[in-house]
Amino acid sequence: MAEEKAAVIILFGGSGDLARRKLYPAMFGLYQRGFLQDRFAVIGTARRPWSDDYYRDIVTNAVKDQPGATPETAEAFATHFYYQSHDVTDAAHYITLKELAAKLDAQYHVGGNRLYYMAMAPNFFSTIAEHLKSESLLTATGFNRLVIEKPFGHDYQSAKALNESITATFAEKQIYRIDHYLGKEMTQAIMGLRFANPLVAAAWNKEHIQNIQITLAEAVGVEERAGYYENSGAMRDMVQNHVMQLLAYLTMARPQSLTPEAVHAVKGAVFDHLHSYSQKEALANFVRAQYAPAVIDKLTVAGYRDEAGVSQSSLTETFVAGKLMVDTPEFAGVPIYIRTGKRLTRKSTQISVVFKPVAHDLFGTQAKANVLTIYVEPSEGFSLTLNGKVLGQSTELMPEELRFRHDERAAKAAPEAYERLIQDALQGNQTNFTRWTELSQTWQFVDTIIAAWQTTTAMPTYPAGTMGPKEATELLARDGNQWVWQPTRVQLAD
Ligand SMILES: NC(=O)C1=CN([C@@H]2O[C@H](COP(=O)(O)OP(=O)(O)OC[C@H]3O[C@@H](n4cnc5c(N)ncnc54)[C@H](OP(=O)(O)O)[C@@H]3O)[C@@H](O)[C@H]2O)C=CC1
C-alpha cells in the first residue's frame, strides 16, 4: 500500500458530472486503500448554494456503490468534504476560499500541500489560474499542483494561450494535464509488453512490423453533449489526445529509465517525427464521417444531424480514420492506421500490431501475418496469433491464438484510471500526464487535417451500429491492408 498523502484538494466544478461519476469514486478508492486517510480535505466549489451537509450527501451517493463500500465508510469519507459556493469569475470568492483552505490545512495537518483540480468548462481554466495567483492562494510550504482536465484548448493557438496563462501561475513541474487514457491499465502495460520482453522488443520496428492499427470505438452517440461536441468532433475529442498518446507509447524508443523526464523525452521524439501532410495529402490520408440513422436491435437510432442540439447542416465529424507515419529510423514507412467514432458497432479500444509475413514461405502462401492485439477495454489483455500446424499427418498450417485476459473481477477491483492519476498527482509523478510540447505538436498536426476538411463540405455517412464508412476500409485497401478487427453485430466478442 502506498504511504498516506496529506493535502487539501480544491475542486473547481464540485457539483459537475465528472466530479460525481469519476472523481469522488476515484478519491474513495484512494481512501479505501489508505492513500488518503485522516489528513486530507476536499473543498468542492460551484455556483449553486449548497451546504456542507448537502454536498456530503452528494459525495456519499456518488461512492456508496463502489466495490467494498459500506454505508459507514462512505459516510466517514464524506466528512472530509466541504462546500463553497463560488463563482470562478468573482475575485472576492477566492478570498473566502483561501481562508477556508488555510483553516482546513491547519485542522487536517496537511503542511501546505494543495491540489487545485479544474473540473469545469475549459473556458474558465485561465480565469481560475489567474485568480489563484492574484489572490495569493498558493501556499509557501508544501506542494502546489494544478490538475487540469481536457480539452486543453480548441486548436494550437487557443491551447498555446491557455498554456501561457496557466504557466504564469504554475511551473511546468506543478502542472498535471489529464489524459485519462494514460491512467488505463493496458496503456500502462504497453511499456512492459514492449520493453520487458526481448522477443517482442526485437521485432518492434519497421523490419518486422507491417502496420499498426489503433481503434477507439464507442457504441454511444453524442448523448446530451451536443453543445460541446458540435464544436469539437471526433478529431479534437479523441484523436488529438487519446489516440496520439497511444501512438506515442507504441512507437517511442526505449526510455533510459521510467522517470517522467525519460519517458517524456522519448514520447516527445515521436511527436517531433510525426510525418506532416500538405492539405491535399491530409484529405487523402484522413476520412471523416457522421453517423446516419439505423435500426439497431429493433430500435431506431437517430442520425447525428437529428440529435438534440445538432444542426441539420452540421459538418462535425463523429468518426475519423487516418493513416499516420512516424519518421524515426525505427518506424519510417510503417503505416499507423487509427479510427475512432461514436455509434460504432460496440465499445472497444484495441490496438493491433500486424507483423510482416515470412519472407521465404516454406509452406506456400499458407502462413498468415502474426498479429499482436492489445485489448485496452472493455476487456483487458492481449493476444498473439501465430501459425500452428493442423493436427495429424499434414504440413498444413492453421492460425492459432495465444490469448491472455485479466480476470474480469480482478480488473474491476483494480484502481480505475482517475484513481491512478489522482494518486500520481498527489505523489508528484508526472509520467502519466501530458507535457505542453506534446500538446503543441499534436494540435499542430490535427489543425492541418481540420483545415483541409474545411475546404470541402463532403461528409460521408455510416449507418449507426457499423464500423464507419466505406472510405475507412478503402484507406487501408489502397495499401493492400485491411482492418484486423471487423466486428459485425452478430459477432460481437473481442
Ligand atoms: N463528464 C465527463 O465524463 C468528462 C468531463 N471531462 C472534462 O471535465 C470538465 C468538467 O466536465 P463536466 O463535469 O462534465 O461538466 P459539468 O457541466 O457537469 O460541470 C460543470 C461544473 O462547473 C460549475 N460551474 C459552471 N460555471 C461556473 C462558474 N462561473 N463558477 C463556478 N462554477 C461554475 C458547475 O456548477 P454550477 O452550475 O453550480 O456553477 C459544475 O459544477 C470539462 O473540462 C470536461 O471536458 C473530461 C472527460 C470526461
Ligand SMILES: O=C1O[C@H](COP(=O)(O)O)[C@@H](O)[C@H](O)[C@H]1O
Ligand atoms: O475523453 C473522452 O473520452 C470518452 C471515452 O472514454 P473511455 O474511457 O470511455 O474510452 C468519450 O466518450 C468522450 O467523448 C471524450 O470526451
